[in-house]
Amino acid sequence: xxxxxxxxxxxPPNPLAGRQRRLVITLRVATVVAFTFGxxxxxxxxxxxxxxxxxxVVVLVVTPLARVAWLVLRWGLRRDWRFAGxxxxxxxxxxxxxxxx
Amino acid sequence: MSTETLPPLLALGLLGAGTAxxxxxxxxxxxILLVPGLVLLGVEPLVAAPLGLLLxxxxxxxxxxxxxxxxxxxxxxxxxxxIAGSAGVILGALVSDALPGxxxxxxxxxxxxxxxxxxxxxxxLRNPPGAVFASETPGEWPGTLGGAYRLGAEMVPYTARRxxxxxxxxxxxxxxxxxxxxxxxxxxxxxxxxVMHVPVKVAAATSTFTVGITAAAGLIVYGGQGRIExxxxxxxxxxxxxxxxxxxxxxxxxxxxxxxxVLSVVLVVIGLILVVxx
Numbered sequence: 001x002x003x004x005x006x007x008x009x010x011x012p013p014n015p016l017a018g019r020q021r022r023l024v025i026t027l028r029v030a031t032v033v034a035f036t037f038g039x040x041x042x043x044x045x046x047x048x049x050x051x052x053x054x055x056x057v058v059v060l061v062v063t064p065l066a067r068v069a070w071l072v073l074r075w076g077l078r079r080d081w082r083f084a085g086x087x088x089x090x091x092x093x094x095x096x097x098x099x100x101x
Numbered sequence: 102m103s104t105e106t107l108p109p110l111l112a113l114g115l116l117g118a119g120t121a122x123x124x125x126x127x128x129x130x131x132x133i134l135l136v137p138g139l140v141l142l143g144v145e146p147l148v149a150a151p152l153g154l155l156l157x158x159x160x161x162x163x164x165x166x167x168x169x170x171x172x173x174x175x176x177x178x179x180x181x182x183x184i185a186g187s188a189g190v191i192l193g194a195l196v197s198d199a200l201p202g203x204x205x206x207x208x209x210x211x212x213x214x215x216x217x218x219x220x221x222x223x224x225x226l227r228n229p230p231g232a233v234f235a236s237e238t239p240g241e242w243p244g245t246l247g248g249a250y251r252l253g254a255e256m257v258p259y260t261a262r263r264x265x266x267x268x269x270x271x272x273x274x275x276x277x278x279x280x281x282x283x284x285x286x287x288x289x290x291x292x293x294x295x296v297m298h299v300p301v302k303v304a305a306a307t308s309t310f311t312v313g314i315t316a317a318a319g320l321i322v323y324g325g326q327g328r329i330e331x332x333x334x335x336x337x338x339x340x341x342x343x344x345x346x347x348x349x350x351x352x353x354x355x356x357x358x359x360x361x362x363v364l365s366v367v368l369v370v371i372g373l374i375l376v377v378x379x
Contacts, residue, residue, distance in 0.1 A: 020169050027165045034159060035342045041335035042110060053331035056338060060158040061320050064313035067165075071176050080244050083177045090184045094318045097191045101325035 023070060030063040065094060106143045110336040117156055117340030118347070124160070125348025129364055130284040130312065131341060132156045133216045137209050137371045146205035148330060150197065150282025151323040154316040155334050156341040157284035161313030163345050164306075172240040173306035175248055178261050178299065183311045185272040186285070187318040193279020194322035200280070209281045210375025216287040217368035250303055261297045270296060271311075279319050284312035 034056050041053035072087035107113065116135060124131030132153035139149040168174050197205060239256070241248035247260035261267070270292040274285035286308045293304035323329055 024166045024169050027162065027169070031163050031166075031342065034162065035339060038335045038339035038342070041332065042114075042339060049335075050331045053335040057155065057320065057324070057329060057331070057334060060155060060162065060338070061317040061324075063162055064158070064310075064317050068180060068314065071180065078243065082244065083180065086177070086181045086184065090180050090187060090314070093184055093187045093191070094314070094321065097187075097194075097318050097321040098325075100191065100195060100322050 023067065027063065027067070030059055034059045034063075065091065106145060107148065107330065107333050108139075108142060108144070110332060113152075113333055113336040114340035117152075117337035118344030119340075121156060121160060121341040121344035122348035122351065123364065125345045126351055129216065129361065130157060130286045131160060131345070132283045133213065133287060133368065134364070134371075135337070136282045137213045137368075137375055140206050140209055140375060141371060145202055146209060146281075147197065147202070147328055148333075150205075150280075151320065151329045152333055152337045153282030154278070154284075154319045154323065155329075155338055157278075157312050158316035158320065159338045159341045160284075160345050161309050161316065163342055164309050164349075165313070168306040168309060171306075173250060173303055174310045175241045175246070175261075175299070175303055175307045176310070177241055178246050178293070178297075179307045179311045179314075181246070181264070182267055182271045182289070182293075183314050185268040186275040186278075186289070186311055186315050189272040189275020189277075190279040190285075190315045190319040191275075191322055193276040193281075194319050194326070195279070196276075197280040198326050198328075205280070206375050206378070210372045210377075212277055212281045212283060213368045213372030213375065216283070217365040217372060219287040219291055248303070250300060252300075252302075257300055259298065259300055259303065261293070261299050263297055267292055267297045275315055278312075278315050279322070282319070285315060286312050 037052050037056035037059060041049045041056060043049070044052055068087050068090055072084050072091070075081075075084040075087065108116070116138060117131070120134040120138065121131035124134060135156055136146075136149045136153035139152065140146050165174075200208075239249055239251045245260070246264070247258070249256045249258045251257070271285075271289055274288035274292070277283065277288065278285040286305075289308040289311060290301070290304045293299040293307060294301045297304075299307070320329065
């Protein structure tokens with residue numbers, strides 16, 4: 001039996017979660033926005049629908065990268081330079097993908 | 102690249118919902134079912150792959166808040182590994198654009214077979230709880246690749262090991278994601294759990310975090326290649342977010358291990374058809 005299959009094995013809410021409350025709220029809002037844009041894209045006709053669908057894709061692409069940027073800032077402020085540097089390296093690699101356009 | 106073979110939007114939405122729901126119940130991600138399923142229906146792999154990564158991105162985003170609240174995500178480990186994962190997905194997306202459709206379909210079949218094996222073998226309690234850590238707060242330890250998480254009433258301490266091997270495996274998973282349009286969680290989670298000795302729950306949550314970044318990096322390249330069909334994307338994402346939510350609710354009443362076994366059988370069938378047919 002794996003850990004995830006243990007009944008009641010799920011951890012209770014993390015007492016540190018309050019520290020990341022803004023991030024949690026932002027991610028919830030982004031999910032709702034992506035869903036709303038998706039529905040609107042299916043309902044709106046023609047070019048308007050395509051523009052909203054493109055906005056939905058942008059939300060899905062930008063949100064995880066903004067999360068990494070937020071973590072880099074947070075770690076930088078706490079002088080956790082090694083992992084702040086790892087975050088910058090990751091964002092640099094992703095930015096290289098733009099050069100393929 | 103032809104988009105004429107895409108199913109109607111309603112069918113795409115239902116496919117997205119169904120695969121996301123089953124993926125959420127089995128803990129394997131929906132794209133590993135969606136992309137091979139679309140290719141079986143006659144959709145070109147070059148068109149199906151971006152839809153798969155969109156489903157991955159939506160699933161990762163939707164799962165993030167609750168995983169953050171439970172202190173399960175190890176951001177430092179995820180970001181460190183994802184440097185290799187993102188490099189892999191960009192390379193894979195570039196390579197996939199140059200490969201012929203039948204070759205891509207066969208590769209996708211092999212990926213489905215590999216996912217079936219990974220899903221069937223998953224599990225095992227590797228990290229025992231430690232009484233000395235009972236007063237620790239769950240979450241990652243700053244400045245390290247270690248942390249602790251709560252298993253029942255006890256705390257489980259852990260430290261990620263064999264980072265170079267983990268980076269290599271995640272690079273490979275990124276390549277697979279870029280070529281096939283699947284999340285690669287079926288490689289990342291066992292790598293973190295079995296190779297790097299991170300607890301399964303932390304590995305799964307961290308993997309969910311990283312596949313969102315993998316998907317973003319892959320979609321940036323796919324977008325530049327003009328491979329994202331916007332209307333189809335909307336249908337898959339709306340279906341995926343709805344199905345993923347329903348799947349997460351249903352998971353409480355079903356046994357994930359049994360669902361994974363059924364999924365493994367389905368993936369073997371799909372994988373064999375794709376490998377043989379091309």
